Amino acid sequence: MSGQLMPCNPQEIGALFLFEKLTPEQLGRLCGAGRVERFEPGPVYTEGDPATCFYVMVEGTVVLSRRVGGDDVEVNRTSQRGVYSGAWQAYLGDRVPQVYNSSMRVTEPTRFFVLPAETFAEVIREWFPMALHLLEGLFFGQKSTELAVNQRERLLALGSLSAGLTHELNNPAAAAVRATATLRERVGKMRHKLAIIAQGSYSPEVMANLIDIQERTAERVAKAPTLSPLEASDREDAVTDWLDDHDIQDGWRIAPTFVQAGLDEDWLDQVAAAVDEEILPSAIGWLNYTVETELLMDEINDSTTRISHLVDAAKQYSQLDRAPFRNADVHELLDSTLMMLSAKIGPQIKVVREYDRTLPEIPAYPAELNQVWTNLIDNAVSAIDSAGGEGTLTVRTARDHDRLLVEFRDTGVGIPAEHRGRIFDPFFTTKPVGEGTGLGLDISWRIVVNKHHGTIQVESEPGDTRIQVLLPLTSAEEESA
Ligand SMILES: Nc1ncnc2c1ncn2[C@@H]1O[C@H](COP(=O)(O)OP(=O)(O)OP(=O)(O)O)[C@@H](O)[C@H]1O
Ligand SMILES: [Mg+2]
Incomplete structure (x- = not known):
């Protein structure tokens, strides 16, 4: 041109x-x-x-x-x-x-x-040789600050992601491994039982009966109600008594499994009615294996489902395979961030969600908003820790005219008035050397204000700090279109 x-x-x-x-x-x-x-x-x-x-x-x-x-x-x-x-x-x-x-x-x-x-x-x-030197200094100085900040931004995201995730994944993964090992052992014992049955001690009619009972047992396990510890212990006593009355050995060992699987004396009566007295103990033993394997398979199912939910949350949090700029539901973003940080938040901090679910999706850079929530939750957790460790974090969403409000409220130490003007400055921190870089709020400010044309407000007194993020409900481009 x-x-x-x-x-x-x-x-x-x-x-x-x-x-x-x-x-x-x-x-x-x-x-x-x-x-x-x-x-x-x-x-x-x-x-x-x-x-x-x-x-x-x-x-x-x-x-x-x-x-x-x-x-x-x-x-x-x-x-x-x-x-x-x-x-x-x-x-x-x-x-x-x-x-x-x-x-x-x-x-x-x-x-x-x-x-x-x-x-x-x-x-x-x-x-202008001198001006040139100054310009070069300014240019490369700014570049290296930017680089350090970006690096830290990525590390922060990665760090909180992997710390939260590995912790959260560990429990269900270990449970699934344990359950699989036990299942293998139970299935081995069932094979052994099959060998005994094959020796011909049961008539074909009795076998058919037993298999029918087995099917119905498996169905009951799937529908087992959740009992309170007191109810469970009452039922275990009743089932143990029934087993003792029918001369079945180790009744106390079998009873808890049966109760967990939703089986009671009525059901045991039905079993007793369906088989001859002399084979009742074997029949109960056989059903015990059925119940155990069903329960173990349920446990494996629950743990692997939890693992896949966690992986979904991690994907949602990192937004790895999603468009960087799109319409997003802030509640999904908040939930995935809270899930990722649940290990860091810990059991001594109560998390209260006050979501207005009627709020629409907003145009956003979701991965970066997750970074903002991460920084704000991280700060709230530190503030509560400094105030003794126990407290409440309330995450609230609401509409504020043409903007969407996301508020993080904590019961921590609060921000003293003389710090309030400086907390968004890069490198301002009250944390000990090595703990905070003082970039959390600076990064959050740049993401909310520069990238989303929103704003961040702070209200604080000891025991009640509210950091409010306000984001436009529609993008500036859409409005002018
Ligand atoms: N919810 C809060 N309650 C009390 N003080 C807060 C809160 N949020 C921020 N602050 C104060 O603002 C300072 C700056 O916060 P910022 O997130 O920018 O850095 P940092 O948390 O110190 O370090 P980093 O986030 O890099 O680990 C904190 O050191 C703290 O003094
Ligand atoms: Mg911080």
């Missing part, structure tokens, strides 16, 4: 604020190496193309835009004389990629002073 060449007037160029105080010779050199170009409405250069020229607007209107995801987002629109853009990092040489980091177009016929990138870099180095 190039414009129509026009004469370069050193005086006109010298009047632009950027070239203030340049000598006539210097202005002459600029005009000699550069050129003035006039562009009709339309594109001037495109983001990502090699940055070959430095543009200074003499008159007209420019629009700068950047590609975010699949969209072009306008970042600046101005008619201010002297604004510049293009290869303005040329003086950093090959230490940074020399490509346009935005796209520029003009919305009316617009005149630019255009300088080739090499000439721009040359004159800066030659005419």
Whole structure:
């Protein structure tokens, strides 16, 4: 894309604020190496193309835009004389990629002073060596801070994710492994029982009867009610008595399993009625294995279901396979974050959810919002710990005019008035060295305010701190559309 060449007037160029105080010779050199170009409405250069020229607007209107995801987002629109853009990092040489980091177009016929990138870099180095050093320091200093912050951001997410997850996964996984081992042993014993049956001590009718009872037993196990410890112990006593009365050995050992499986004396009476007296003990033993294997399979089912729920929550939390920007239900995000952090929150902190489920989904960067919740919950937990360790964390959602409110309220130590103005500053922390970096709230602020155009408010007194995140219900783009 190039414009129509026009004469370069050193005086006109010298009047632009950027070239203030340049000598006539210097202005002459600029005009000699550069050129003035006039562009009709339309594109001037495109983001990502090699940055070959430095543009200074003499008159007209420019629009700068950047590609975010699949969209072009306008970042600046101005008619201010002297604004510049293009290869303005040329003086950093090959230490940074020399490509346009935005796209520029003009919305009316617009005149630019255009300088080739090499000439721009040359004159800066030659005419302003000290400014160049300062700029370099600023640029690379900021880059390394940004890098450190991003790194920490990712580590934080990863750290809380894996710490929470490994802890939470451990219990059901261990339970499933234990249950599988016991199941293997029980199935082995059943094979052994089968061998005895095969020796022909039972008639085909009795076998058919037993198998029928076995089927009905398995069905009962699936529907077993949950009993209170007192009810369970009463029933165990009754079942033990029944077994003793019928001369079945080790009744006290079998009774708890039967009760857990929902079997009672009525059912035992039915079994007794269906088989001859002499084979009753074997029949009960046989059914005991059936019940045990059913219960073990239930346990394996429960633990593996819990594992898969946890993995779902981890996926929801990390948003690994989801679009970075989409409509999201904040409650799902909050729940997955609370699930990930449940080990960190611990049993001594009560978590109360006051969700307004009628709230709509909002346009958001869900993985980043999860990072915000993580930081705020982390802070609430620390504050409660500092106040003795026991307390309540209330997570509330509500509508606040055209915004959605997510409030984290804790019963911790509170934020002293003299700290309130500084808690969002990067590196401000009251935690001991090595415990906090003071970046949690800084990161959260940038995610909520810069990326979501929302805001964070703080209200605090000892024992009652509320951090309120307000997010727009619709995106700015949708509103203007
Ligand atoms: N809910 C809260 N109750 C009391 N004080 C808080 C609360 N949230 C934040 N603060 C104060 O604000 C400071 C800054 O918080 P921030 O999350 O930015 O950093 P940090 O928690 O100290 O460290 P990091 O989050 O990096 O581990 C905390 O050190 C603490 O003094
Ligand atoms: Mg923190």
